[in-house]
Amino acid sequence: NAGVMQNPRHLVRRRGQEARLRCSPMKGHSHVYWYRQLPEEGLKFMVYLQKENIIDESGMPKERFSAEFPKEGPSILRIQQVVRGDSAAYFCASDDRAGGYNEQFFGPGTRLTVL
Amino acid sequence: KNEVEQSPQNLTAQEGEFITINCSYSVGISALHWLQQHPGGGIVSLFMLSSGKKKHGRLIATINIQEKHSSLHITASHPRDSAVYICAVNTGNQFYFGTGTSLTVIP
Numbered sequence: 001n002a003g004v005m006q007n008p009r010h011l012v013r014r015r016g017q018e019a020r021l022r023c024s025p026m027k028g029h030s031h032v033y034w035y036r037q038l039p040e041e042g043l044k045f046m047v048y049l050q051k052e053n054i055i056d057e058s059g060m061p062k063e064r065f066s067a068e069f070p071k072e073g074p075s076i077l078r079i080q081q082v083v084r085g086d087s088a089a090y091f092c093a094s095d096d097r098a099g100g101y102n103e104q105f106f107g108p109g110t111r112l113t114v115l
Numbered sequence: 116k117n118e119v120e121q122s123p124q125n126l127t128a129q130e131g132e133f134i135t136i137n138c139s140y141s142v143g144i145s146a147l148h149w150l151q152q153h154p155g156g157g158i159v160s161l162f163m164l165s166s167g168k169k170k171h172g173r174l175i176a177t178i179n180i181q182e183k184h185s186s187l188h189i190t191a192s193h194p195r196d197s198a199v200y201i202c203a204v205n206t207g208n209q210f211y212f213g214t215g216t217s218l219t220v221i222p
Contacts, residue, residue, distance in 0.1 A: 043212040104148070106159065111156070
């Protein structure tokens with residue numbers, strides 16, 4: 001049973017480009033969470049999704065960031081027109097029950113560098 | 116003020132020592148998580164607690180809901196325990212994280 005998969009593991013973008021980060025949850029998990037870890041800072045919640053639904057996006061920046069978890073395929077975190085301040089590690093986690101009442105399993109993260 | 120405060124921020128211990136990391140929070144929670152982040156960056160969930168105490172091997176986690184406090188204990192510490200330990204609380208749909216405790220265990 002594969003764990004949470006994230007790709008790419010490392011992503012380099014120039015200012016103004018788009019970044020697309022993918023997360024495949026553990027088999028059987030229908031809840032996905034995205035977190036951001038800025039350099040020298042702690043993890044911050046971004047968004048919580050179920051299949052085809054955004055449950056809580058209160059941690060998402062209001063502009064340029066969007067997330068989806070389609071019926072088929074991985075969850076996608078999209079950052080448009082990236083800026084240097086978007087450079088961070090982005091982690092995805094999944095569980096099989098709502099609201100984090102169950103143990104979350106984390107992916108290895110995607111390290112985004114904006115030049 | 117952060118919703119989750121951890122102490123200490125940094126901790127150095129000799130191999131074999133008993134280690135305690137503390138976490139206090141200021142919000143109502145449905146569950147508290149202890150996470151371990153290794154130098155390579157990967158994150159592992161160690162415990163999820165809503166009351167009482169849990170034990171996995173040399174790791175013990177306790178929570179006092181009334182006092183809004185949790186502790187993570189490591190018995191007979193080992194250099195491979197060196198990592199950042201993060202406390203996180205779930206208030207429903209929202210998660211808040213402590214800034215982590217960086218533990219170094221010296222042989």
